[in-house]
Amino acid sequence: MTEPVVSRRERKKAATRQAIADAALRLFLERGYDQVSIKDIAETADVSTATVFKHFSGKEALVFDQEESTEAGLVAAVRERPAGRGVLDALREHVLTTWLPIAAHPQAEEFTRLVNTTPALRAYAERMWTRHTDTLGAALADECGVAHDDLACTALARFVLEVPTLARRHPDRGAAVEQLFDILAHGWRPPGRAGAPADA
Secondary structure (H helix, E strand, O other): OOOOOOOHHHHHHHHHHHHHHHHHHHHHHHHOHHHOOHHHHHHHHOOOHHHHHHHOOOHHHHHOOOHHHHHHHHHHHHHOOOOOOOHHHHHHHHHHHHHHHHHOOOOHHHHHHHHHOOHHHHHHHHHHHHHHHHHHHHHHHHHHOOOOOOHHHHHHHHHHHHHHHHHOOOOOHHHHHHHHHHHHHHOOOOOOOOOOOOOO
8 A cells, every 4th residue: 555645744744743742741841730831832842832722722732742643543443453353452452562662661650640740631631531432432333333322332442441551550561461451352250260250
C-alpha cells in the first residue's frame, strides 16, 4: 500500500504542534502545572498565544497532546486487524507495541506524578478515559453487530483501557500485560490453582 504524501504545510503544522507540546510539558515538569501560563508556553515555543490555541483546545490538552491519536489507534486495532485475528489478540498487540515504549520513557514517572498530583489534570484524564471507553466500546459493538451501548462491549473496552494502569505496577510490564489479556480471554482463575473453577 502506498503511504499518503504529507505536504510541507502539514509537516510544518505537526512540527509546530509538537514543539508547543514539548515546551509545555517541560515547563509543567519544571515549575508545576498551576505555575505555568499559556503565555509562558507560547514564549518558550517561540509562537503566539493564538497559535497555541489554534493547535490545542486548552491548557489541559497540552499535557495529553496524543489523545486523538491514542483513540484512533485503539479503533484501528479493532477495525483494521488482519483477517483471522481476534479482537482481543489485536488489542493485546496494540497495547504491547504502543504502551510499553511509552511506559519505558525516562519521563514516564514524572508525567504520571504530574497528572496524579494536579486536580485539573486528573479530572481531564478521567473524562478522556471515559471518552476512549465509549469510542472503543462502540468499535467493538460494530464488530459484533450489536448496539453501541451493549454492556459486554463497554465492559471489555473499560477493562482493556485499565490494562496499562494495572501493568505499570509490575517490574515486568510486558508479562503483566500478557497475563491481564489472558484473564480477559480465558476468565479468572484463583492464583496457584490452574484449572480450578473461578468460584472455587
